[in-house]
Amino acid sequence: DIQMTQSPSTLSASVGDRVTITCRASQSISDWLAWYQQKPGKAPKLLIYKASTLESGVPSRFSGSGSGTEFTLTIGSLQPDDFATYYCQQYHSHSSTFGGGTKVDI
């Protein structure tokens, strides 16, 4: 199985900060990578797919990059609504695994 490693596991930031989260795959997944945001007690919300394509309705301060085994999610200017946990997910070859998550808090 493909393992996904996210870093950091926790990130303390302030409103207006630029935030970067990294996700590493144990083998190449091309660009079959998505990012989700999850708030406590809620289901995850799709932000980005195919490594860098922004889902419809997601603010443009979110961006994704990378291919192969190294990927990043960047929040250009952190807003109060962005304090949440973020997960990367690989979806290569009809199988899927998620990263361990990155909690962004104040």
Next chain:
Amino acid sequence: HLVQSGPEVKKPGASVKVSCKASGYTFAAYGISWVRQAPGQSLEWLGWISAFNVDRNYAHKFQGRVTITTDTSTNTAYLELRSLISDDTAVYYCARDRWSSSFGVFDIWGQGTVVTVSS
């Protein structure tokens, strides 16, 4: 929308079957995955059934213990997990593939079903 069945409490060794009823789109034309989240933990993918029931795939960890089915007459997907252990205690989510006949990008999620395994 995806609306899931209510909370379940099961004893170790039992089975659980969780349902996920779809509305607002052509149910048969999109695949459904099941994802779980143990308390305080990350997300874990269990398996997937494709659009039109053409294909299924399960995570290696759950093969032999999980079955995903759909009933197109009621627009409902089901997850059955057998031989439950305490580590199966989690919130179970169903999630829809973003595009028809695709896999892996989940754009619509159910509200989650709490499954508790306890003696």
